[in-house]
Structures are given as C-alpha cells and as structure tokens.
Amino acid sequence: MPYVEARGKSIRVKWWSGEYKLDPDGKPTKKKIYDSASGPEPGQKFQTEDEAYLYGLDREYEVRHGKGVRRASAATPMSEYIWMWFDAADIRPNSLKTYRSMLRATIGPYWGHRPVGDITPIEYDFWKRQIKEQYSENYAGALLTVFRMLMTDAVLKYKLRTESPIVEQKNRGRYKKKQTKRTKQELPVAAVHQLAANAYHVWGYTGWAYIWTLAFTGMRPPGEMVGLQRGFASPYWPGADPIPARRREAQKRYRGMHALRVQHQAYYVGGKPTLAGPKYDSDRTLVIPPFLHEIHAALLASHASPWVFPSMTGKHLLTTEFTQAYWRPIRDGAKERKSRPRYARYVRPELPPVPEMAGEDLYRLRHWHRELLDEPGADIATVAKEARMGHEVSGMEGVYSRVTIGMEMRIVEYLQGVWEKEVVAKGLWTPPFPMRLPEPLPGGAPPLVSGLPVLGEV
Incomplete structure (x- = not known):
C-alpha cells in the first residue's frame, strides 16, 4: 500500500516500484525500491492527502498489472x-x-x-x-x-514508457491522395538489348553478361550482383557448393538444368568492402535459361577473378565509381572514344542513349524481371515469382505453398522463349564469345569465400 508524508504545505506519496535492490553480486535482495511523487504532474503539487494516496494506488495498480514504469526510467533523456x-x-x-x-x-x-x-x-x-x-x-x-x-x-522491451506516443488513426484528418512513384515507361526487350550492347562497349563481355544476368534473374543490384562469386555461378554450382548436404540436394534437384546461388551481397562497412548475407536473409537458388548459362560459361572461361563480374581492370566492382564510369554511359549514351597510344583499351564507338531508361537506376531491371514474369503468357505461380525475387509470400499461401521443380522448369522454358523470340528471331546483334584463358584455373576448382571477410583479404 502507498503511504503519504505531509510536511507543512508539501504532500508526498511513496509506492513500491515493483523492483528490489541488488546485492554486490547483482542478485535481487528483499529490500524494495520505492518511487515517490509530490504531484500528479511535473511542476504540480497534491492538494490533499487523499489525492496523493489515490495517485499512489493507481501507480501500484500499474505495477501489479505489469504497466508500471519507474519515474527514473521515464526520465531517461x-x-x-x-x-x-x-x-x-x-x-x-x-x-x-x-x-x-x-x-x-x-x-x-x-x-x-x-x-x-x-x-x-x-x-x-x-x-x-x-x-x-x-x-x-x-x-x-x-x-x-x-x-x-x-x-x-x-x-x-525497456519499460521506459507505459505506451507509445505514436497513435495511428485511419480515416482522420484532411484527405491526402497516396503518393506513388511516377509510372515507369514501358521497357521492351529491345531497350534491354541496347543497354547490354552499350555495356559491352563500355565494359567488354562482362558488361554484356551483367545486364542480361540482372534482367533475367532479378538479383538485387548492386549488392547481390557484385557479391556473386565464381563458385556460385551456374558453370560451377552446385558442384562447388561448400555445404555437402546442400550440394547433394541441389545436384539431385537440378540435374539437367542450370542454376546459380545467391549466397552473398557485397557493400562497404566502415569504409571497407565486406561480404554479407543477402538482404532479409534471402539466400536462394535461381534457375537460369540455357542462353544465360552459356554467357556465364564463356565469361568465366575468359578471366580468373573469383568474382563473376570484375571491373574493367580486373578488380572488385566496389573499388570503382560504378554510376559515373559504367552505368551512366550505358544508360545515357556517350560520345565516341578514338584511339590514343596509352588508352587503347578505352576505345569505343558512339553509344546511343536508351530513352526508356532515362533517369532510372539499375533497380529498374530487377523490377522489369518481375514484370516479365507477370506477363499473361508466362503462367508462373506467385510463390515461384516471389521466391525468385527474394520475397516471402504472406498469409496462409506462404505457409502451405512451396516452389516445385515443375514451376522452376516453367521459368526456364519461358525465359529461354523470350530470348529466342525477342533477340534471336529478330536478329539483334550479339557479341562473339571472349577468348578463353590459355590455362585452366589452378587446381581446377574455383575459389570460394565464406563467412564475412573483407573483400580485399580474399
């Protein structure tokens, strides 16, 4: 029960805070910790002893029902x-x-x-x-x-307040139309092809492979794209997977198919390039069509980097000014670069802009991949589309649905059909495969990175 102290014109009430004092070892003792107040609000005073007593009863009620907050805790700045x-x-x-x-x-x-x-x-x-x-x-x-x-x-968690000051009320106040991002322009396959062609002239065959990989897998740029290692690309995976159980299961499931593994993303932490798990822990396997597997096989045979998409100089992409040096000329076009003795590697023809991508970033291609899967003729289950994008299906559908091998085979068939119809059948330009390295990788096995190392240490 609370007790009231009246001294002259001052009235004070004390009540048990629900906590006990601790001994030197940090264990609770039988000595109670009391809170006190001289008024119902800061700067106010109790007018009568009954008012103070009732105030103390209310505080003890909150303590008994787990709603009490110590005044010292609530006063934390x-x-x-x-x-x-x-x-x-x-x-x-x-x-x-x-x-x-x-x-x-x-x-x-x-x-x-x-x-x-x-x-x-x-x-x-x-x-x-x-x-x-x-x-x-x-x-x-x-x-x-x-x-x-x-x-x-x-x-x-910390019991510093009894309730949050954030009170959400629907249908209150002045109506304001929900603001949505401006409508994206239609992005035909021909426009994606032009991006890939520009990327080839900016970045070589790596650029060509980068654009088609992003557009036909929906991987998150730039993190998942720059974090993709050779051993998790389709020419090596699942045989190079470091986890035996996952390797055996994938070899059995994807026999006769091609797939890559999204296992990491790369970004800067404290000024250092670092490898981490994908956003939302959405590590996943992505089946890919045969044409994309062939592109990856040719690309990886042409360089020895542990990263699928190295920079123009063979380093990791995080070490580059990617937006300025790579993406803008790919998206916005660029003037012709003529031959100069010391800069022969940077020679390139005039690059046309891609109007459908004006002002857009790389994420537009991830969104485009989802639009592609949503086309009426695709006939791909929602759970398979969401899993491919690294999302979880909400509600009971997410609990009871799963991605079947039949769904993944349909994705491969559909994406390969889009390539053959929109690129091959229309006679769009494709670059020759790059030259293979004269020698295979040392030991015949691709280097893999595990844990969360700094990329520079790999």
Whole structure:
C-alpha cells in the first residue's frame, strides 16, 4: 500500500516500484525500491492527502498489472536512450550505418533534450508533419520507421514508457491522395538489348553478361550482383557448393538444368568492402535459361577473378565509381572514344542513349524481371515469382505453398522463349564469345569465400 508524508504545505506519496535492490553480486535482495511523487504532474503539487494516496494506488495498480514504469526510467533523456538502443540493436552493418546517420543528424538533435517518458502524441504528430514537409518521402518514411522502433522498444522491451506516443488513426484528418512513384515507361526487350550492347562497349563481355544476368534473374543490384562469386555461378554450382548436404540436394534437384546461388551481397562497412548475407536473409537458388548459362560459361572461361563480374581492370566492382564510369554511359549514351597510344583499351564507338531508361537506376531491371514474369503468357505461380525475387509470400499461401521443380522448369522454358523470340528471331546483334584463358584455373576448382571477410583479404 502507498503511504503519504505531509510536511507543512508539501504532500508526498511513496509506492513500491515493483523492483528490489541488488546485492554486490547483482542478485535481487528483499529490500524494495520505492518511487515517490509530490504531484500528479511535473511542476504540480497534491492538494490533499487523499489525492496523493489515490495517485499512489493507481501507480501500484500499474505495477501489479505489469504497466508500471519507474519515474527514473521515464526520465531517461532521449540523448542517452537513442544510443543505448542503437548499441543494442541486432541489425546488419549496412543498416547500422543508415540508422546512425538518422539518429545523429535528425532524431537526436530534435528529441535529445526530452525525457523518453514525456514525449506526447501531439508532439510526435507535430514532428511528423515537419519532417514530411522538410524531407523527401523516402527519407521521411525511414525516419518515422526508426522513431517507431525506438518508441516500441521503450514500451515493450525497456519499460521506459507505459505506451507509445505514436497513435495511428485511419480515416482522420484532411484527405491526402497516396503518393506513388511516377509510372515507369514501358521497357521492351529491345531497350534491354541496347543497354547490354552499350555495356559491352563500355565494359567488354562482362558488361554484356551483367545486364542480361540482372534482367533475367532479378538479383538485387548492386549488392547481390557484385557479391556473386565464381563458385556460385551456374558453370560451377552446385558442384562447388561448400555445404555437402546442400550440394547433394541441389545436384539431385537440378540435374539437367542450370542454376546459380545467391549466397552473398557485397557493400562497404566502415569504409571497407565486406561480404554479407543477402538482404532479409534471402539466400536462394535461381534457375537460369540455357542462353544465360552459356554467357556465364564463356565469361568465366575468359578471366580468373573469383568474382563473376570484375571491373574493367580486373578488380572488385566496389573499388570503382560504378554510376559515373559504367552505368551512366550505358544508360545515357556517350560520345565516341578514338584511339590514343596509352588508352587503347578505352576505345569505343558512339553509344546511343536508351530513352526508356532515362533517369532510372539499375533497380529498374530487377523490377522489369518481375514484370516479365507477370506477363499473361508466362503462367508462373506467385510463390515461384516471389521466391525468385527474394520475397516471402504472406498469409496462409506462404505457409502451405512451396516452389516445385515443375514451376522452376516453367521459368526456364519461358525465359529461354523470350530470348529466342525477342533477340534471336529478330536478329539483334550479339557479341562473339571472349577468348578463353590459355590455362585452366589452378587446381581446377574455383575459389570460394565464406563467412564475412573483407573483400580485399580474399
């Protein structure tokens, strides 16, 4: 039960916080920890002892029902809490970098002086409106997501608040039409072919293979594409898979077919190129049509890099200014480069722009792959399309459905048919296969990377 202390004009109530003091070894003792208050709100005073007593009863009710929050905990400054939360977060290094930036640049400066338990719904709504007016839709959405995570953990995990200040109410306030990204232009296969042709003149046969791989597998660029290793490409996989059980299962399942394994993505962490698992842990096997397998076989026979798509100089793509030196001339076209004594390797004809890709990034080709699978004549099951994109099907369909070998055979048949109809039958240009290396790889086995090493150490 709470007890009230009245001293002159001051009335104070104490109640058990639900916690016990700890001994030097960190174990709870029988000594209770009490909270106290001199008023119902900061800056206010209790007018009567009955008011103080009822206030204490309410706090003990919250403790008994698991809703109590110690006043000292609720008073934790946001400037401390956000970095304690950040240090305890179990997320990927790439996401940590993004979260750190948002906490340091936007959330911390605005909320840092406020106690965690004092943030009110009206304060949150005001801030939400401010950032939506100040920042782009994507960045504002990311900020709101991180702040929601902070408040949810403050309530459920760390017991710094009794409830979140984020109150979502549907159909309230001024109606605002949902903003969607501008409609993408239709992207015919001929336009993808022009990208691949431009890539060939910018980057050699590697560029030709890169564009068709992205367009016909839907892998996530740039991470999954630059993280694809030789041993996980179809000419070697599944025979080169380092996990025996997975290797045996894949050899049995994909006998007579071609497939590559999306096992890693590559990106920078702390200024160092690093290999990690795919986004959302979506490591997966992608069946590919025969034409793409032949392209990969020719490409890998022409270089000894452990990476399927090395840079123009044979290094890892993360070491390049990819957007400026590779993607923009591929997408936007470029003037002719004539022969000069020291720069013979950079000679190339004039490259035409691809109008359908104006202003687009590489992700447009991943989206195009999904559009291709959605065509009426494709006849491909939803679960197979989602799995290929590295997504999970929600609801009961995702629980009971699975990708069958028949579905994967249909994907191969359909994609090969698109190539033969839209490229081969129409007589579109294709480059000759590159020259093979004079000697096979040492030992006859492709190098593989495991774990999370720095790429420079491979």
